Amino acid sequence: MPIVTTRSVVLQTYPYSDTSKILRLLTLDHGPQSVMARGALRPRSRLSGVLEPFADGTATFYFKPDRDLHTLSDFELTRERQALGRDLQRYAAASVLCELVLRLAPAERDLSLYGVLVGGLDALLEAPPGTVPGTALAACWSLVDVLGFGPDLSGCASCGDDLSERNGRLDVREGTLFCERCLPGGGVLPPPELDHLRRLAEGDPTGPGPSARQVRLLVEFIRHHAAEGVHLRSLDFLLAEEIP
Numbered sequence: 001m002p003i004v005t006t007r008s009v010v011l012q013t014y015p016y017s018d019t020s021k022i023l024r025l026l027t028l029d030h031g032p033q034s035v036m037a038r039g040a041l042r043p044r045s046r047l048s049g050v051l052e053p054f055a056d057g058t059a060t061f062y063f064k065p066d067r068d069l070h071t072l073s074d075f076e077l078t079r080e081r082q083a084l085g086r087d088l089q090r091y092a093a094a095s096v097l098c099e100l101v102l103r104l105a106p107a108e109r110d111l112s113l114y115g116v117l118v119g120g121l122d123a124l125l126e127a128p129p130g131t132v133p134g135t136a137l138a139a140c141w142s143l144v145d146v147l148g149f150g151p152d153l154s155g156c157a158s159c160g161d162d163l164s165e166r167n168g169r170l171d172v173r174e175g176t177l178f179c180e181r182c183l184p185g186g187g188v189l190p191p192p193e194l195d196h197l198r199r200l201a202e203g204d205p206t207g208p209g210p211s212a213r214q215v216r217l218l219v220e221f222i223r224h225h226a227a228e229g230v231h232l233r234s235l236d237f238l239l240a241e242e243i244p
Contacts, residue, residue, distance in 0.1 A: 003073065006030060008059040009117055011098040013051060015041060023051055023072065024102055025059060028114050032105045035061045035072040047075060054081035054094050054121055081125050090124045092237035093136030096222070097121065097143050099234045104147050104226055116146045123205070134205035136238070137218055142203035149225045151175040153198045158182035168194050172220045187213070215239065 007028040016022045020038045027033050040047040050057075057077040061070045084090045097120050105113060120139030127135040144150050155162040157176035167188040168177045180188055189197060196207055197214055219235050226232075 002063050003060060004030065004063040004070075005058060005060045007056065007078075007114075008033075008075075009056040009098075009114070009121070010051060010053055011102050013053060021051065022069070026101050026105060026114060026117060027059065028111070029109055030063070031108050031110060032102070033061070033063075033070060034068055035059065035070045037072045037075070040072075047072075050075060050077050050080070052080065052082055053098065054084050055079065056081075056118060056121075079122075081121055084121070084125055087132070088237065089132045089136060090127075092234060093132075093139055094121055094124050095234035096140050096232070096238055099232050100140075100143055100147065100222070100226060103232075112146050113143075116142050127205075130209075131205060133209045133215075134200065134207065137200045137210050137214060138203050138205035140218055140222070140238075141201040144222065144226070145201070145203075147226070149175070151177075151201060151221065153177055153194075153201055156182055163191065163194055165191055167191070170197070170217055170221075172217065172224050175221070175225065189213075 008025040010023055011026055012024040013021050016036065019041050020036060021040045023035050023037055025033050025035060037047055037051055039045050040051055042048065055077060056079055057075050059072060060074040061072045063070055084094045097117055101117055120143060123135050123139055151170065152175060155177060156168065156179040158178055159182050161179050163177060163179060167180050167190050169183050169185065169188055171178055171183060193211065199207060200210060215238065219239055222235060
């Protein structure tokens, strides 16, 4: 039974018995893993208060290749992010990031995914109050992209117009843009708002705060392409905090 030591982000925790908890981790070297932290809920445990969602550090556990649950031996905290839980906007976006990783992360090592998750959580933690909405959407779109289902926002998928001077619509099901002429209907994005959406989808949070429509587009896109009929509670939090 080899002992594994690897950088890890805590995606989710839940109690197991009165004294222990189970952690869902994204590890740098072994992808997603579930570990049992025995005694972590005891007040005098060295792990008490350390193993919380969004934290990252170095996890050491007994790795059993033929099992889904391993035993945690140690967790050396690198950065705790409990402050994310004290701001609903930050918490909502961080929860979306972690829930997407839980549902969609590949079983094997993925350095890009790990880096985008850590970078997104850090950006949410450090964002000045007025920039949190844009930072949240940019972090979520970046994770969507690295997971392999980002939208194509290059131009109208039908006529090829770059939509730099025309209104466009994001077809959530197709994951592509269309101009008003090729796909008539409501929910059009004027060029400035479309340009802002493109920058957010590229992970750039700068510029004006996102509109409520941009928040809803992100949520609808994730629900269609990632949730696959499964209710993601974190998306409800994100919608509850959308910009009027």
